[in-house]
Amino acid sequence: MIEDFDPQQALLRVCSLDSFQPKPHVTDLTLEARNLFQYVSQNMILRGGHRDAPTFCDLGFIDSILIGRKMPYFIIHEMINATENRRSSLPYGCLLTRIF
Secondary structure, three states: OOOOOOOOOHHHHOOOOOOOOOOHHHHHHHHHHHHHHHHHHHHHHHOOOOOOOHHHHHHHHHHHHHOOOOOOHHHHHEEEEEEEHOOOOOOOOOHHHOOO
16 A cells, blocks of 8 residues: 555544554544545545445545645555555546546
């Protein structure tokens, strides 16, 4: 994945909890992170089903926005990882469709 991305630190930044929790619920997110999650899950990373448990991809995206990491860098690395893994699909289809 991304070299300077630490999932544990990202969880601590976006969650309002004092300790590390491996599978946070949307109510565990800070208000700012919850609003970003709502926007990201409805406009950038679309998926069906429930939206009460953010994925690590969602949390990484939100954390990148909060700390100011360049989003094209994050998107390109996720796309490279998707091509290397036979079981995954190309991410951000809706986002790329809206851009191009």
